[in-house]
Every structure is written in structure tokens, then in C-alpha cells.
Amino acid sequence: MRDDTAAPTHGRQPLLNDALVVLTAPTQAWSDAAGDLGGAAIHGIFHGDWRYVHGLALRVAGEPIEATGTARSADRASFHGVARAIDDDTPDPRVLVERRREVAPGALVERVRIADGLAHPVEAEVELAVDASFAELSSVKSGAPRPVALTWRETQTGLEATDGTRTLAIAAPGAELARDGDRVVARWRLHVPAAGAAEAVLELRLADPTTVVGAASAAPLGQLPPSGDAALARWAARALEDLQALLLDAGQGPFAAAGAPWFMTLFGRDTLITARMLLPLSLEVAEGTLRTLAARQGTTTDATTAEQPGKILHEIRQSTFTMPGEGISLPPVYYGTIDATPLWIVLLHEAWQAGLPLDVVQELRPALEAALGWLRDHGSPDGSGFLKYIDETGTGLANQGWKDSGDSIRFADGRIADGPIALCEVQAQACQAAEGGAALLEALGDAAGAQEWRGWAERMRERFRAAFWVERGGERFPAIALDGSGTPVDAKTSNMGQLLGTSLLSAEEEAAVARLLVDERFASGWGLRTMASDEGGYWPLSYHCGSVWPHDTGVVIEGMLRAGLTAEARTLSAQLVRTADAFDGRLPELFAGFGADEAATPVAYPASCRPQAWSAAAVVPVHRALAAR
Known part of the structure; x- marks a missing residue:
């Protein structure tokens, strides 16, 4: 008898052309152009041959940021936007958000800076929601990720998830951390002075003793001479x-x-x-x-x-690399x-x-x-x-x-x-x-x-x-x-x-x-x-x-x-x-x-x-x- 509840062995390979990547090998983070992860199949934070995080979403006063532009290099990106939920009613945006992401080997640091151009201070509730999801790279590529079970524990600096081999450590200085299953929400209540700024920082550390590279x-590479x-x-x-x-x-x-x-x-x-x-x-x-x-x-x-x-x-890989749709x-x-x-x-x-x-x-x-x-x-x-x-x-x-x-x-x-x-x-x-x-x-x-x-x-x-x-x-x-x-x-x-x-x-x-x-x-x-x-x-x-x-x-x-x-x-x-x-x-x-x-x-x-x-x-x-x- 056919089992309609069984997970598919493969689906559609993720498309990549609209996604933004920030990386330093062997770690990479794929997101949308505004910086959020989770809205597309390719989104996630990867290290070696595993994905550790599928979602990373920013909200200010409960709303997504309205994006105004992105600046990026290989290992970092800055996502710019406005937070109109805590702005005044005039047409010109006066509360700005800069979301800076930096990827290093085995690490991602996310900084959210709120800048207040109003004549009075604002209170900004900033949330970064992390959706942990450990899955082998080949399963993500196949379009049918197979997340493994995680166990969690509290640490001196935050929370840590593990599948028994790999670990994801989450630190958010000054934030309240709340966990619901494999989702962790870091919440800061920032006081942003008039004509001033305040910042929240999220740190993710990824570790895997089985990596082969x-x-x-x-x-450093040399430079090409000027070409004109x-x-x-x-x-x-x-x-x-x-x-x-x-x-x-x-x-x-x-x-x-x-x-x-x-x-x-x-x-x-x-x-x-x-x-x-x-x-x-x-x-x-x-x-x-x-x-x-x-x-x-x-x-x-x-x-x-x-x-x-x-x-x-x-x-070389950490384990067998399968492409089910291609046999x-x-x-x-x-x-x-x-x-x-x-x-x-x-x-x-x-x-x-x-x-x-x-x-x-x-x-x-x-x-x-x-x-x-x-x-x-x-x-x-x-x-x-x-x-x-x-x-x-x-x-x-x-x-x-x-x-x-x-x-x-x-x-x-x-x-x-x-x-x-x-x-x-x-x-x-x-x-x-x-x-x-x-x-x-x-x-x-x-x-x-x-x-x-x-x-x-x-x-x-x-x-x-x-x-x-x-x-x-x-x-x-x-x-x-x-x-x-x-x-x-x-x-x-x-x-x-x-x-x-x-x-x-x-x-x-x-x-x-x-x-x-x-x-x-x-x-x-x-x-x-x-x-x-x-x-x-x-x-x-x-x-x-x-x-x-x-x-x-x-x-x-x-x-x-x-x-x-x-x-x-x-x-x-x-x-x-x-x-x-x-x-x-x-x-x-x-x-x-x-x-x-x-x-x-x-x-x-x-x-x-x-x-x-x-x-x-x-x-x-x-x-x-x-x-x-």
C-alpha cells in the first residue's frame, strides 16, 4: 500500500538567482534582499555540508522593516530600511534601521542599529527570530530537507542546540531569549534618544567536528594591474x-x-x-x-x-552526497x-x-x-x-x-x-x-x-x-x-x-x-x-x-x-x-x-x-x- 504520509525523497531544487549570499568558507548565509531568511527554499545558514538555521527574521515593533537598499561585499552586508511603526506621521522617514551581517568561519553576527531623527526619543522593541533546522546539504539541494531532532540547553551566554554531533550556540547580549520548539526569539527593548541611536547584537556560532575542510x-591574493x-x-x-x-x-x-x-x-x-x-x-x-x-x-x-x-x-564530503532526482x-x-x-x-x-x-x-x-x-x-x-x-x-x-x-x-x-x-x-x-x-x-x-x-x-x-x-x-x-x-x-x-x-x-x-x-x-x-x-x-x-x-x-x-x-x-x-x-x-x-x-x-x-x-x-x-x- 502506498504511504501518503512518507516524506518525499526529493522535490524541486532551490532556485538561487533572487537570493543574497554572505560567506566566508566554509560558512554561508542565504537570505532575501532585505536580509530575512526563511521565505525561500535556499534560505539558511550553512556550515560545511549542513544547514543549521533556516529562518532569521527581524521585526521592529512587531512589523517587518521596509527595505530601502542593500550594500554588500563577500563576507558582509548592510540592509537599510525604515521602521514606520515607531515613526511620526509625516511623509519623511525619521526612524531608520541598519541591519549589518558579517559571516566568519563558523560564525554569524547580526547587528541591528536604530537611528532616531525625531525631536524626541523612541522606544523600539526589536525581535530577531531564529529558526534552527539541522539538515544535510544534499537534502536541501534535493528540495526535500530532512531536519534532524535537536536537544537544547541553557548556557552562560544564551542557548545551545545540538543533534549529538553539531552545535548551534545563540547569544544575544541584553535580550530576553524565549524558545518555542526549535524557534528562539531574542527580544530587546531599546531606548533610542532623540538624534541618537541604539544597537542590538545577535551572535550565532556553528561547530561540527566532522567537517573535512x-x-x-x-x-591574500595578488592584485591585477590597472587596466584602464x-x-x-x-x-x-x-x-x-x-x-x-x-x-x-x-x-x-x-x-x-x-x-x-x-x-x-x-x-x-x-x-x-x-x-x-x-x-x-x-x-x-x-x-x-x-x-x-x-x-x-x-x-x-x-x-x-x-x-x-x-x-x-x-x-570530498562529510558523508554520502545524494541527488535523488538524478539517481x-x-x-x-x-x-x-x-x-x-x-x-x-x-x-x-x-x-x-x-x-x-x-x-x-x-x-x-x-x-x-x-x-x-x-x-x-x-x-x-x-x-x-x-x-x-x-x-x-x-x-x-x-x-x-x-x-x-x-x-x-x-x-x-x-x-x-x-x-x-x-x-x-x-x-x-x-x-x-x-x-x-x-x-x-x-x-x-x-x-x-x-x-x-x-x-x-x-x-x-x-x-x-x-x-x-x-x-x-x-x-x-x-x-x-x-x-x-x-x-x-x-x-x-x-x-x-x-x-x-x-x-x-x-x-x-x-x-x-x-x-x-x-x-x-x-x-x-x-x-x-x-x-x-x-x-x-x-x-x-x-x-x-x-x-x-x-x-x-x-x-x-x-x-x-x-x-x-x-x-x-x-x-x-x-x-x-x-x-x-x-x-x-x-x-x-x-x-x-x-x-x-x-x-x-x-x-x-x-x-x-x-x-x-x-x-x-x-x-x-x-x-x-x-x-x-
Whole structure:
């Protein structure tokens, strides 16, 4: 018999585009534009992989504040409004409210300041209601949060809730605290003098001994030089502030969390690509990323986690991360990624070129040799020489490149390709890794090893040229992938752009790809579409088949610059600067692929994460492209 009382396993994933976030990794607070939490599914205060608070509402004299404006940075926000319930009857507001929020690792402080512009004092009853709700992040993402039972106790400073592992401490100096179930109301009775002000302060502390990542030490990022472009300068300021707020540490140095709200942790691919883009601004983040991933490099073969010797992981969590609507259940340490291993080698080589000392490379040599060994011994399970993936569990990621949604690898007519899949950009990353690995081995005194890997790269170039290039409709371009039968998957996609500057293609081939990518079917006016608009699978609000991902555009720009294709890089860069300005300097994870001829401003993808580390880091190659002469 069907149980209609059972809680659903999943609902609708929360939308994010209208919410405001304040964060310092691994802690984040999502609210409405006026500062209240609780009115939308995404609202809450999160720490690590858990939500602790779902609601935080301000009332003055029993009424919500009427908002007049918001000022914000990455880790703090000020919400301005008026309190007409205690004002006089004249049209001009004279009692003002400033609500200041600051988020630090494991903490949120809320300050409510009442300013009286009247000729007489006012009495202000200020209430902040906290709705505690401990739920795993994955359940919030699924749209069906599963709160756990809490126990409460009084402390010297206020109240504390716990689920037996995690704790939420609430302190409100000078307030009366009243609890009803899991709701705590802090109430102050403030005397506000004429032409004066009074303040109430609420402090929340979040603690979880099971977190797998923690706050980074200072690790300040460098600054980009002046560009003379006001829009680019605004983007750079916001992006670098966000990146600083996203830095984490798991014991081996700083690295960037992938992004908020769902990916506030270590992601192999995202973290590596972010660190590569940030190399001109921070060797410390590159070294921290390399060491953190090397410390967790695969050592054994385990189909349930996709671990293999030498493989670089995909992500780490506090517990199993489930996506019920997609049938996905990922173990806490998951290795289901085809590209993180070559990207780790590429980052090590580029960091060394940027000044990472050779003695650090020597320390990381065992990890380098293991990663190269994975390319040779495990990356190509069928012996074809192409790096391929397939999920062996049925509950892992069906696609294990950066376009990791289940429907992202499509033929020109829109059909979804069957695995095992060999992605075009992964072969390029492997080729670049082999060349970079050879240079590192040579610097470490291993000439024979260097020769072996240069030969491996050359054979990859030959195989790729024979298997991946397709001709269709009078155009010749690299397929997005080979499917399980070795057939080229012939849709035109942005993946081909990530072949540029990797040594996989000849100069003539790179020029042909770049010309195609600045065609209006790809270049939307806001950035590079993930799929050309004339393909059968194209849809502007598809996650990976028509949307624009700023990091993807940034990676392609970087490749164009390495290949000497400056004009094309500048074309895409100018589009991304225009887009960043439209998003107030905070580029989201992705946005819709509508062209500038279809929409006067870029159209949001409503479930897009932000801030996203690699989207923010794209400002670095864009700055370089626009500074090029």
C-alpha cells in the first residue's frame, strides 16, 4: 500500500538567482534582499555540508522593516530600511534601521542599529527570530530537507542546540531569549534618544567536528594591474574579493572551494582550474591545491569510489552526497573524474614555470610519477590510448568531464551518446600533461622519463587527428567525444575550444577552431555558448548544451592566448566583461545562452551557483587578453 504520509525523497531544487549570499568558507548565509531568511527554499545558514538555521527574521515593533537598499561585499552586508511603526506621521522617514551581517568561519553576527531623527526619543522593541533546522546539504539541494531532532540547553551566554554531533550556540547580549520548539526569539527593548541611536547584537556560532575542510589562513591574493577599463576593474575587485572568501584549507595549504551553496568543498577539477587561472596572483594557492590533492591521491582500485592508483579525486564530503532526482549517490571521497589527474600535472608544471621552487616539485615527484602512471596504466582501460570513463556503479556521475550532467554529450541530431566516453578536451589535457610532465622529469634529472612522455604525447596527437576530426555541412571541426563504439559524437560544442594552446593541434587547426568559436552561433555577445545554436541538442537554458559558463569562456581565452590567437581572445573577453558588469561583478556558475540580439541583458539560469571560484577566476585571462597589444 502506498504511504501518503512518507516524506518525499526529493522535490524541486532551490532556485538561487533572487537570493543574497554572505560567506566566508566554509560558512554561508542565504537570505532575501532585505536580509530575512526563511521565505525561500535556499534560505539558511550553512556550515560545511549542513544547514543549521533556516529562518532569521527581524521585526521592529512587531512589523517587518521596509527595505530601502542593500550594500554588500563577500563576507558582509548592510540592509537599510525604515521602521514606520515607531515613526511620526509625516511623509519623511525619521526612524531608520541598519541591519549589518558579517559571516566568519563558523560564525554569524547580526547587528541591528536604530537611528532616531525625531525631536524626541523612541522606544523600539526589536525581535530577531531564529529558526534552527539541522539538515544535510544534499537534502536541501534535493528540495526535500530532512531536519534532524535537536536537544537544547541553557548556557552562560544564551542557548545551545545540538543533534549529538553539531552545535548551534545563540547569544544575544541584553535580550530576553524565549524558545518555542526549535524557534528562539531574542527580544530587546531599546531606548533610542532623540538624534541618537541604539544597537542590538545577535551572535550565532556553528561547530561540527566532522567537517573535512576548514577555513584558510590569510593567503591574500595578488592584485591585477590597472587596466584602464572601468567595467573590468569593477569585475576584478568583486571577483578577487569572492575568491578570497572561498579559500579553504584541509591541512596542506589554501585552495579554492568550488562555489556556493552546494560546492563549498574540495573539487579536483574546479579547484585545479581555478588555481591555474590564479597563478599570476598566487603561487601559494597553486601549491596548496597541489599538496591537498596529492595527499588524497588514489592508491588502490575500488569501483565503488572510482579510485585507482595515481588518480586525483573528484570531491570530498562529510558523508554520502545524494541527488535523488538524478539517481546519484556519491561516497564521501569520490574519484569519478577523468580530467583531474592530467590537470594536476598541468598545474604542477605551470606553477613551476611561474616560480614554484624545484625542491617543492621534488617533494611532489612521487605524486607526479603516480599521476603519469595513471594516464598510462588506467586512463585508457580498453587500450585505445584515449582517456575514457564510464560509471561502473549506476549511482555515480554518468559523465565525468567538466560537462558532467547526464545529457551533455550529444550528437548533432540531439541523441545522447553511450559510453565509455572519450572527451576531446581530456585528450588535450593528457597531451599537455605528458609534455609538462616530461619537462618536470627532465628538470629533476630523468632524461629517459622525459623522452618517454614526449613520445606518448606525440602518439596522442597522431591518434586524435585520425579519430576525432569530423566534416559536416561544409565545416571541419573536432568532435566533442568518441562514444562507446569509437564513433565521433559530432555536435559542435565549446569543448573544442579547450584544445587550444595544449600542443594537441597544429597552428592551422587551432586557427580554424578559433574562427569557429567567435562565430555568432557560439559567441552569444555575452560569452561562449557550450553548444552552437544550430545543433539539434541546443537549448539556451540547458545546463551544458547551450548555456554560457564564464569559466569555460575563460579557459578558451587562456588557450587562445597561448596559441597566439589574440584577436579572438579579445573578442570573447570583451563579451565577458560586458556580462560581468550586468551581474554586478559576480559572474554566476552559468547563465542562459540567449544572444545579445535576443535579450538586452544576460538571462539568468535560475539554479546557478554563485559566487563560483572558476567563474570569478576567469577575470585573470580576460584581463591578460585585453591588456595584450
